[in-house]
Amino acid sequence: WVFFFPVFLAGPILRFNEFNQIDKKKHRACKPVYYRNLAIAIFLKLLVVDLMLFNLSYVTLQGTMELKLSARFVMQHHYLNFFYLFAFSFSAFIHAYLDLMLYTEISKALSGILGFTCVDNFNRPLLASNISEFWQKWHMSLSNWTRDYIFFPMLVKTRRTWPSTYASMLILGIWHATNWNWITWALAHATAINLYGELRKTRIFMNLTKIPSGALFLKVSGNVITIAFVGFIFIFVAVPDFSHIIKLLSRCL
Secondary structure, rough: OOOHHHHHHOOOOOOOHHHHOOOOOHHHHHHHHHHHHHHHHHHHHHHHHOOOHHHHHHHHOOOOOOOOOOOOHOOOOOOHHHHHHHHHHHHHHHHHHHHHHHHHHHHHHHHHHHHOOOOOOOOOOHOOOHHHHHHOOHHHHHHHHHHHHHHHHHHHOOHHHHHHHHHHHHHHHHHOOOOOOOOHHHHHHHHHHHHHHHHHHHHHHHHOOHHHHHHHHHHHHHHHHHHHHHHHHHHHOOOOOOHHHHHHHHHHH
């Protein structure tokens, strides 16, 4: 379990009880499927993610030589505006999503070939109708780990969801990197989750959920707002220099 190499590079986080759930007969029967899935995932990773989306970011930024935004370069150009910055941030978010998702598919295929079960890490997060649902579908192995070991224990002690959510998201952000970029990203997501929790308690929201057309409106509008928010907030991790992010945002907003 500790030395299980398929999940070393980019997850998913595999707990022992999940790792231990093995059906040898099932895996022997499905081995050709795992070889096929491995080939497809590697092909998509190399062609779509590493080549096409890399070039898309390159074209979008008109001169950067890597996916991360060259803030110094962009600051020198007068055409920078909010929509241009959002386009970059959203494309970087889509790139990260496809990259992580395909890494997970590669891990699942390799695990299956070796006779082990690897958990799913993504469940169509781009279709989430709110920020809470997004985190139930995004990087599920990590979000479930923070839920079980940070959120629930703290909720039992404090009886309050706000500090529990902030603590969980901070740990999740620091897990990626200990810097202001990931801390700000985590705080933004925690704030959005808490605000959505309060919104659900309002009379207008509850009345809309009781009407079919109202529920559909909440689902569609919630999906657009959620994905736009997640895509824009990704700017905090797409740009490596935190001071440049502040300058870019102050210039665009």
